[in-house]
Each structure stands twice: as C-alpha cells, then as structure tokens.
Amino acid sequence: MQRLTADSVTLGYDQRVITENLSVGIPDHSFTVIVGPNACGKSTLLRALSRMLKPSRGQVLLDGQSIHGLPAKKVAKTLGLLPQSSIAPEGITVADLVARGRYPHQGLLRQWSPEDERVVQESMASTGVGELADRYVDELSGGQRQRVWIAMALAQQTPLLLLDEPTTYLDIQHQIDVLDLCAELHETQGRTLVAVLHDLNHAARYATHLIAMRGGEVVAEGAPGEIVTAELVERVFGLRCQVIPDPETGTPLVVPAARVRGARGAEKTSSSAGRA
Amino acid sequence: MKATTTKETAHAAGPVRAVRTPGGHSFRMNVRAALVVLLLALVAAAAAVVLIGSGDFSMTPGEVLTTLFGHGTFQQEFIVTDLRLPRVLVGLLVGGALGAGGAVFQTISRNPLGSPDVLGFGQGATVGALTVIVLFQGGAAAVSAGAVTGGLLTGVAVYLLAWKRGVHGFRLVLVGIGAAAMLTAVTHYLITKADLVDATRAVVWMTGSLDGRDWAQVWPLLIVCAVLLPLVYGHGPALRVMEMGDDAAYALGVRVERTRLLLMGSAVLLVAVATAAAGPIAFVSLSAPQLARRLTRSTGPNLVAATFMGAALLLVADWIALDAFGDRQLPVGVVTGMLGGCYLVWLLVTERKAGRI
Secondary structure, three states: OOOOOEEEEEEEEEEEEEEEEEEEEEOOOOOEEEEOOOOOOOOHHHHHOOOOOOOOOEEEEEEEEOOOOHHHHHHHHHEEOOOOOOOHHHHHHHOOOHHHHHHOOOOOOOOOOOOHHHHHHHOOOOEEEEHHOOHHHHHHHHHHHHHHHHHHHHHHHOEEEEEEEEOOOHEEEHHHHHHHHHHHHHHHHOOOOEEEEOHHHHHHHOEEEEEEEEOEEEEEEEEEEHHHHHHHHHHHOOOOEEEEOOOOOEEEEEEOOOOOOOOOOOOOOOOOOOOO | OOOOOOOOOOOOOOOEEEOOOOOOEEEOOOOOHHHHHHHHHHHHHHHHHHHHHHOOOOOHHHHHHHHHHHOOOHHHHHHHHHHHHHHHOOOOOOOOHHHHHHHHHHHHHHOOOOHHHHHOOOOOHHHHHEEEEEEHHHHHHHHHHHHHHHHEEEEEEHHHHOOOOOOOOHHHHHHHHHHHHHHHHHHHHHHHOOOHHHHHHHHHHHHOOOOOHHHHHHHHHHHHHHHHHHHHHHHHHHHHHHHHOOOHHHHHOOOHHHHHHHHHHHHHHHHHHHHHHHHOOOOOHHHHHHHHHHHHHHHHOOOHHHHHHHHHHHHHHHHHHHHHOOOOOOOOOHHHHHHHHHHHHHHHHHHHHHOOO
C-alpha cells in the first residue's frame, strides 16, 4: 500500500527541468531514504512530495487524490515536513516552538485544547527535549535544536513525515542521534518516514526502503540489503568501492576504493571492485 | 554565535494558558500580554482625557469626564464633542492603525526595520496627497483620497516588484527602500514645482498633525479599522507560523502566499487611510510593535498590543506636542520624529550591550 505517490511528474524551477516523467511510490510504514549525487533531483522530489513544488506535468497523489487539490490544513494533518532550514523566532522557548506544530489542528475557536497540551508533552518526551521545555531555542546546540524541530513536526501528529536533509549540518554524534530517533519513531509509532540523506552508509543502515537517483531518474529501488552493491554505487555516484556487511548491523557498508599514490591519471585501484 | 544574552529573566513567559468553555472551545490567554494591553488602553484613555481638557479653553479631567457623559455646560459640550473629541479619536485610530500595520509588515518581512515607513507606503501616500495639492489644488477630501490611492498603488507596485515565486522578506525590504527613495525624490520635485501657497500646504500636510481633524476624518478611519483590524487579528495564528519561514509554514498548512497578500493588503490600506487622515506620522509603525514586544515579552506578532501601543504613543506624543513646549504648539509628527530618534538610539545601546551588534 502506498499512500503517497508521484505519478509521471515533471519537475523543475523556472525553465530548468530537473526530472521528467518520474513515477515513484512511498511504501506505507517504511523508512524510505532517497539518495543520489548532488543535483540528481532528490531534494526536488521531496519538495514535490511535500506539496511545496508543483509539478509542471503529472501529479503527486496523497490517498489517491492530487495533493494540490486538497485543502492545505487537511494535507498538514496527514503529511509533515522537516524543512532543511527553518527560522526559530528570536526569544522563543522550546515548548512554544513545539506548540506551534499544533496549528493544523487548531482554529479560531479551538486555540489550545487539552489534546494540544498532551501531544506537545508527548512529542517533547519522545524526542528527549522534555527537560529543555523552558529553555530558549537559540541557546541550544545544533543537535538539540534539530531534535526540537523534529518534536514540532511530531506534534503535527501526521502518519507521514518527510525530512529534508535532517543531518547535514550536524556532527557525527548528533547525526547518529537524530537517525536513531527517526528509527525509533518509525518502529514504535509506525509512522512512514521519507528522508533525503547525503551519507550513503547512514542511508543503508537506517532505511527499510532505499531510492537511488541520478540525473532525475530512479536508478534502483528496494531494501538496502538487496540493492546496495558496488555496481550500483559506481553507477549512481561514479565511485569505485567495495561493499561489505556492517559489523554492527549487517547492513551494506560502502568502503570507497583507496587512491593509488603517485599514479595520477591512471585509473588503478588497490583491490578489485565488486567484492560484496 | 551570540554571547550570552542579557535576557532579563532566566525563564520565559511560562506555559501556554487557555480559557476553556464547556462547549469544547478554547482561547489562548497570555496573562502578561492582556495586562499590557489593559495598561496601554488606560494610558491612551488618560492621555485622551488630558488632551481633551487642554487648549485655550482648559478643563479639568473631572470636567472632561462629566461632559463626555453628557452633563457638561453647552460651551463645554461644544468644545469637547465638536472640536476636541474627534481630534483625539483620530489620534487613537491613526495610532492604532499604524501600530497594527507596522506589526504585520515587520512580521512578514521578518525584519524589525521592515515597517511601512521604511517600505515606502507612507511616502506613496505623500506623493498621492501632494499630487492633489500641487497639481490639482484639491480640497481636503480630495487630498485624503489622493493619499489613500497613492499608498495603495505603492503597495501594489512594491508587491509586484518584490514578487519572485512569492514575496520574501529580504527582497521586500530592498524593493521597499528603493521605492521610498524614489517617492521621496518625487515629493521634493513636486514641492519645487508648486507655488508658495500650495507648497506651504504641502509641507504642513507632510509633517503629520492632528490639528483641525474633525468627525469627517473619524468615520472613514473608524470603518476601515472596524473591518480590517479583526481581519488582521484573525490571522494572528497564521502569522505566528509564518515567522518560522515559508517552508515550515507551508508544511503546517498555511496558505502562505494568499495569507501574505491578504495581510499586506490590509496593512497597506490601514497605513494609507491613517496617512490620509493625519499626514505621514513618522516612527509610530516602526517603534510601536517593538515596544509592545518588549513589554509583553512574548514572541509572535503581538498584533493587539502593537495596536494599543501605537494609539497610546500617538496620543502621548500629541500631548507633549501641545503642552510641553509652553506657548509653542508643535505638530505631532515632529514629536514622534524626536521620540523615534531616541528609540533608535536606545535600541542601538541595548543591542550593543547584549552583544548583538
């Protein structure tokens, strides 16, 4: 079952076409990760799936209906997005910021119901920022701030959550922190997550469904254990490598081929590619 | 990376409180903000009473209040209801409209300097009014109409020029500043082209004053405020979400472009009508929202507090203009200019102390 699909979409900005005639489906209850080299269209695809970019041809479907035809607040109750860069208003506290995530469920006569209160507390607890509730967001570290934004997205209570490069600006400890959190949300709360990640190894480790893109097209789709091979990595990223099982999790681990010293221009690698 | 900021308290304004009705409805209640609004309303009311009582025929506050409730002498009734009450009402409405307009624009442009003064709408209204004065020698009503038209046209032009797949804060501020500069040049040109009488009229109008405002100015202002202020307040929650960036707002279900257009249109109209009634009054839309925010200590656009702060600010400035300089009476625009300058200096000093600049 796929609640969120892109149906033969053509996407672009101004005159530049990024993808043409692309069809992609997000399996329900999966942790889908979209990977690919720069400018392959992965962020563009995510923006289209989240309704921020309108396809010039084709349509994005949510529960069988075109996402652009649905009322904005209705979509916001089903589909959440963690944008790449959001602005924390100056002087805002963690609790206040998370509370703003309740907007789709509120109205002029329902401005702060007991339900809102409960969900905000739960969201802060599940992302581990409960003790930071009264702190100012601009005083937090990068990792903590990202958790707060995730808590806000969780407060929206959407069954689907899209994350646009959630780990790009974080150090490795916080990257793993955030990804572990996403994995936990996926497993314990059964949400469908779709993330764009730059790090292929992180993607292979955490995703249950991987979409590899290059040049605006999907090159391969499926469970990381099945599709991540050295051939695929070379085809998508142009990188010679070996793929070995991750000693911690057993998922594919990409090890780039070593540079041969002194042999500039010669395409030599110290081990044969393709050993998986 | 900021140095540790001198936030006055270690804690913020506290958890969200709400008033809940048995029917399942709930309304957000920010106690501090409500108190601030009440305080500002009292200040505005006090300034109003003092203003009504001052002038050549002076009255004590007690006499003013009794007259307002219908028990004054015939002479007092005339002075109050025909001469001074409309002036004070115009002051309240103009201040409120400017405060609200400023709050909307500063939130949309995400910039405390992104106020209608800076973005050129006041200057647009000035050009409209001066065109009527200098080129058509129009009467007071025509001048007001010209001001509103000028302000609205400037609003449309700035919006269209700043539009690039949507209107974003930075671009809006830049286009607005450019528009303000060009319109100021046009204003100066019109004055040089005018004969002495018209030029004097123009300069007097441009300074911003509540002198001579009567009921004819009150009614249009009242109607516009009664319609637009609730509309703007109703979009307060959407504005709070839009503060976090367009992407986050989109994700939360706000119709970003449509809301922005609606709010900008309302704010431009509020500022245009206020400028048409009292001339361009400097610094109220710039400072009222920021001062309101400092008092309420709450993030978010603080629309209601900014409205009341604008009203209180303008009336207090008017009182200073009338009473504080002995025999000389200044137009209120001069005093707001001075107060605005002081405000900016104070802002500079506090931001410096907090290490932000």
